[in-house]
Amino acid sequence: MTNSSPGGSQHYAHIVVGAGIIGLSTAFKLVDLGADPSSVAVIDPAPVSGASFVAGGMLAPVAEVQYKQEPLYPLMVASKNLYDDLLQRLGEKTSLSTGHRTESTFVVGADRADARHLTELTEHQHGHGMEVQRLPLRQARKAEWGLSPQLSGVVEIPGDHQVNPRMYCAALLDALRNMGVAILGERVDSIEDGAVATDAATHTADMVYLCNGLGAGQVKGWYEGEKSPLKLRPVRGDMLRLRVPEGMEPPVGRVIRGFVEDRPVYIIPRTDGTIAVGATSREDARRGPAVDGVYTLLRDAIRIVPGIQECEFIEAITGERPGTPDDLPYLGKIGEKLVISTGYFRHGILLSALGATVGAALGMGQPVHTLEPEIDLASCAPLRHA
Ligand SMILES: Cc1cc2nc3c(=O)[nH]c(=O)nc-3n(C[C@H](O)[C@H](O)[C@H](O)COP(=O)(O)OP(=O)(O)OC[C@H]3O[C@@H](n4cnc5c(N)ncnc54)[C@H](O)[C@@H]3O)c2cc1C
Incomplete structure (x- = not known):
């Protein structure tokens, strides 16, 4: 000044x-x-x-790819490449945690059509030189016992991580x-x-x-x-926060993203013992959490990780993404x-x-x-x- x-x-x-x-x-x-x-x-x-x-706080340049958004891919990769340095420099100026976690991300499909979608997406990601690998469900469930045995497909993305925003x-x-x-x-x-x-x-x-x-x-x-x-323009998203009850092992230990009947859902375990479940994407007039959004997120999350239903519900909240x-x-x-x-x-x-x-x-x-x-x-x- x-x-x-x-x-x-x-x-x-x-x-x-x-x-x-x-x-x-x-x-x-x-x-x-x-x-x-x-x-x-x-x-x-x-x-x-x-x-x-x-x-949600996912640092996910690979899982976030969407067809026809190719110009965005290099921005996402370049930003992810800058993150570790930024986090390290931040750590020199504060003792507060950022909730940064570096476990790989799993992306799962619920039904056969979702598995096909996952296969196509994986081909698209490979086509852009991204690291994604298929995982047999048995192997995925060894790493994440909370995954439903009914899933139709799993891929692992080693480089997609998270912070707690x-x-x-x-x-x-x-x-x-x-x-x-x-x-x-x-x-x-x-x-x-x-x-x-x-x-x-x-x-x-x-x-x-x-x-x-x-x-x-x-x-x-x-x-x-x-x-x-x-x-x-505002693109609204509903997000849920859950708490793993004392004494219960968290049902997931990494970000699990899923397609359930073509709807995306993700489950993010935090370092503070909470779990975030998100997110809808809507451009309607409801400024607060949408009933159908909250219901569908919970139902889809429970379908891919049944143990979610044992958690405590903390909040439903709606944010506005600044869309262009x-x-x-x-x-x-x-x-x-x-x-x-x-x-x-x-x-x-x-x-x-x-x-x-x-x-x-x-x-x-x-x-x-x-x-x-x-x-x-x-x-x-x-x-x-x-
Ligand atoms: C449900 C949901 C899930 C998301 N998940 C992810 C994710 O997993 N990974 C990811 O990368 N991104 C995610 N996003 C997107 C991400 O949250 C946004 O792109 C990002 O937070 C935008 O940050 P920002 O600082 O531009 O805006 P904001 O976080 O909206 O901050 C804007 C700030 O500006 C202030 N402000 C507004 N007007 C004025 C004014 N006139 N004068 C002074 N201050 C003002 C506000 O008070 C506010 O604090 C998600 C978004 C939502 C809604």
């Missing part, structure tokens, strides 16, 4: 708008790249209250505070040439980072015309003082390492870290749907 005025307005070198996983990891990466922590501010009226609070964001917040980054509880209304107007003050910055997920579409001032060029028309994020620099980093849709936890690394480098005027594989950032240009 360099200047302050009586009205509470401050000048910072870097202002990050939004304290979800994208904003928090961008701020962390700024300091990692050499920014003075006391010159960085993160502004959010309710940190970690958006999609990042609800998400709530724990990870809490660790990022703690690290930022420990380093001396300011966290301001204000809502940003507009950004214009480095001036950030909030509901409490107008701050100024040499560089502003618009990282507030779906809320980015409501922030005015930085574009010409009436409508935001960011075409963000082509499922790619908006990531790039606009003019001299603004970096846009939003629209991470279904993969923001995984893609946060890439978003933070690229966003912070763009804002610091540094070359973008060598990405493996190489990424054509033009595909993420923030104004491509204007």
